[in-house]
Amino acid sequence: MSLQPNTPYHPVDTGDGHLDDHLVVQPGVYTDNPSPTTGRHQDSPFNPDGYNADGIPEEDIARPRFLGHAAGAGTRGSFASSFGVPSFNDNDNSSSVYALNPLGASRDSTAGYSSVPYQDDPHDSDLAAGAVSPSRRSRYLEEKRGAYVPPNKSKRRIIIGAIAIGVIIAAIAIVVALYFTVIKKNGKTSSGTGGSDGGNNNNNHNGNNNTTSNNIVKSGGDGSTIKLEDGTEMTYSNKFGGTWYWDPADPFNNNAQAQSWTPPLNQSFKWGQDRIFGVNLGGWLVPEPFIVPSLFEKYLNNPTPAVDEWTLSQAMAADTANGGLNQLEDHYKTFITEKDFAEIAGAGLNFLRIPIPWWAIEVQGNEPFLPRVSWKYFLKAIQWARKYGLRINLDLHAVPGSQNGWNHSGRLGETNFLRGPMGYANAQRTLDYIRIIAEFISQPQYKDVVVMFGVLNEPRGSPLIGSAQLDGFYKIVYDTIREASGLGEGKGPVISFHEGFQGLGHYTGFMQNADRIALDWHPYICFGQQSSSPISSYATRPCTDWGKTINDSLANFGMTTAGEFSNAVTDCGLWLNNVNEGARYDGTYSSGGPWPSQGSCTPWTDWQNWDQTMKDGIKQFAMASMDALQNWFFWTWKIGQSIRSGKIESPAWSYQLGLEQGWMPKDPRQAVGVCGNTDPWTPPLKPWQTGGTGAGLNVQSDGLQWPPISITNGGPLSSLPSYTPTGTVITLPVPTFTQPSGSNVKIDVGSGWANPSDTRGMYVSIQGCSYLDPWIGPNATPPPVCGGGPTKRAYPPPPIITQRT
Structure with a gap:
């Protein structure tokens, strides 16, 4: 892949009254396209009188341009959020940006993109939007009649009468002036409530607020004042045309928009065309030692130190003097708050990947976790994401038995998911939890916010679990989710499968015709061979290591995202490799190796003393990563402070800290073109990957079998414990929302279950059968088999009437 220097781009005025169709390489920053008449942007619908919220006539408004980079050889194409002709009517449900490249147009790797004209200017003749309704200006007041002076009145009374009439006329004139210069300009005469399926999207990008009739502010843009859920206020900072929206009487309203180039929630996100600029909320609902070291440091000197959430929960439960296990809820309340969501949208990010554990649903046996409480905070995440126009990729990060044996799976140790004597039973429980989540997020109230479901984080495929076993599990997961959601665009989430450390190429041709599936890849440099080379030496490594891999996967499989990546090029950082574990870089890591020391980790963690060269090098690496990966989720938004040192000890992993200190781009679009990829994958995706024709029909699943014939370290399934699907379903x-005073609108929050025909029971123990501890390890001897062994499931399942709680 040829590389070009990183050059920021902005459109150039060619002197004809609007910006050139082809963006020209210029040093500087991204610039929106103003109206040729007024120099203003139009991001709000027009009022009935033909004016927008700023009092500007409709015909004088230019819609904002997508901020792509320049055309020309060696540059990389931007993803537009929609194709086709924009509409200027009030009920416009088309995307907020226009296509940059014609559908199906090819890009010559020699000529770059110069042969493909951009199509994002509403003044272009080939983008005529049809008839625009004529402006209808409000009437001005008629001239007042002269005062009538009856006969026989004194001159003094005539003068007094004339003065009174003059005062009245002056007062009317002031009211008229205020109406047209303040009230109408600020858009405070009315505000549409809209709804989850669209509606009157009164977005205002000039910092002005929309209000309800009872003067409750419910929408605003950059510079507006937001009342947060906790009752405090903050000033919203979003320089990218984003608007927040919150109406207590209409809590499922989807009018909010994260940025002008990202479709609002009441419009479809166009996979493969719109870009995912995302960030993880790691360490929040699934605490990890290196992300929130303060939680674990309290129990470092225990006879059994807290090294994962299992041992942390046990230590907290015994610590009744400090709140016991409820300390975890204190963490949920404070580590991530609504303010973080506002800041994420203001940072130019449009997606969140939020890890959750299975104990958000239930616990069984001796599992020590705090059950169901984290789900309460995931519901808050949905509400806050909706308020700021952010979309969510829900990631099931921890499952029974552990899918990888790492601390973020819930318990450090062995992999007992689809492996060992309890591996199949643990997979059955996991299928239940996936089904319960899918039923919830497929409801119409939630589907437009939680648009992606990562079904299993980082399973260790071959050789621990096995390729055939993992792939077969993915097929039954697909069937389970689509049974809950139905088929086609708008019916439940995109289903994201982690590649299981088998490589993206392993999934070429996987489950063709399956409705809206995606691959998840987590490329990291820092956990391999270490080097003492400066950060500047990594400037283009993501381009060469990752760019072609992503392009090939987009072409050969389809939608592919980087669910995790970071700025770390070494494994330096407090407890990055586990509690009380050192680092490969300084030779103190005890696993694998040998790891010869490359020197001290201090230069890589002492961010308070980084000079501008170091910060510039990290920023270059970050932008090269973003460009190479194309659709990404940085790991992670926030790293908490150590209570021992009083500072953040793993700075390369914090997006928030990088923004504050200057080593992350203020605008993620600055990364586009950094790698200079002259032959990227060209959209669109295959129709079935976006819910188009044939999606979900005749899914090609040759070789995918469920249940598997056998599992690793367990042997034939006929000899292993299994559960029966006859239990009561958990929803x-x-x-819950507080009904505003004076409102009689009933708020429908859903039942928690999208498909009432999905009545199969949950997996439960077979009466009289013996089971091992789910965490027994892969080498234990299975108990005697009873119950006839597993049976192949038919779809759709036979109806079983159960009671849901």
Whole structure:
């Protein structure tokens, strides 16, 4: 892949009254396209009188341009959020940006993109939007009649009468002036409430607020004042045309928009065309030692130190003097708050990947976790994401038995998911939890916010679990989710499968025709061979290591995202490799190796003393990563402070800290073109990957079998414990909202279950059968088999009437 220097781009005025169709390489920053008449942007619908919220006539408004980079050889194409002709009517449900490249147009790797004209200017003749309704200006007041002076009145009374009439006329004139210069300009005469399926999207990008009739502010843009859920206020900072929206009487309203180039929630996100600029909320609902070291440091000197959430929960439960296990809820309340969501949208990010554990649903046996409480905070995440126009990729990060044996799976140690004597039973439980989550997020109240479901984080495929076993599990997961959601665009989430450390190429041709599936890849440099080379030496490594891999996967499989990556090029950082574990870089890591020391980790963690050269090098690496990966989720938004040192000890992993200190780009679009990829994958995706024709029909699943014939370290399934699907189904709790005074609108929060025909029971123990501890390890001897062994499931399942709680 040829590389070009990183050059920021902005459109150039060619002197004809609007910006050139082809963006020209210029040093500087991204610039929106102003109206040729007014120099203003139009991001709000027009009022009935033909004016927008700023009092500007409709015909004088230019829609904002997508901020792509320049055309020309060696540059990389931007993803537009929609194709086709924009509409200027008030009920416009098309995307907020226009296509940059014609559908199906090819890009010559020699000529770059110069042969493909951009199509994002509403003044272009080939983008005529049809008839625009004529402006209808409000009437001005008629001239007042002269005062009538009856006969026989004194001159003094005539003068007094004339003065009174003059005062009245002056007062009317002031009211008229205020109406047209303040009230109408600020858009405070009315505000549409809209709804989850669209509606009157009164976005205002000039910092002005929309209000309800009872003067409750419910929408605003950059510079507006937001009342947060906790009652405090903050000033919203979003320089990218984003608007927040929150109406207590209409809590499922989807009018909010994260940025002008990202479709609002009441419009479809166009996979493969719109870009995912995302960040993980790691360490929040699944605490990890290196992300929130303060939680674990309290129990470092225990006879059994807290090294994962299992041992942390045990230590907290015994610590009744400090709140016991409820300390975890204190962490949920404070580590991530609504303010973080506002800041994430203001940072130019449009997606969140939020890890959750299975104990958000239930615990069984001796599992020590705090059950169901984290789900309460995931519901808050949905509400806050909706308020700021952010979309969510829900990631099931921890499952029974552990899918990888790492601390973020819930318990450090062995892999007992689809491996060992309890591996199949643990997979059955996991299928239940996936089904319960899918039923919840497929409801119409939630589907437009939680648009992606990562079904299993980082399973260790071959050789621990096995390729055939993992791939077969993915097929039954697909069937389970689509049974809950139905088929086609708008019916439940995109289903994201982690590649299981088998390589993206392993999934070429996987489950063709399956409705809206995606691959998840977590490329990291820092956990391999270490080097003492400076950060500047990594400037283009993501381009060469990752760019072609992503392009090939987009072409050969389809939608592919980087669910995790970071700025770390070494494994330096407090407890990055586990509690009380050192680092490969300084030779103190005890696993694998040998790891010859490359020197001290201090230069890589002492961010308070980084000079500008170091910060510039990290920023270059970050932008090269973003460009190479194309659709990404940085790991992670925030790293907490150590209570021992009083500072953040793993700075390369914090997006928030990088923004504050200057080593992350203020605008993620600055990364586009950094790698200079002259032959990227060209959209669109295959129709079935976006819910198009044929999606979900005749899914090609040759070789994918469920249940598997056998599992690793367990042997034939006929000899292993299994559960029976006859238990009572658990449904996840729905949110509660306080009805505003004076409102008689009933708020429908859903039942927690999208498909009432999905009545199969949950997996439970077979009466009289013996089971081992789910965490027994892969080498234990299975108990005697009873119950006839597993049976192949038919789809759709036979109806079983169960009671849901």
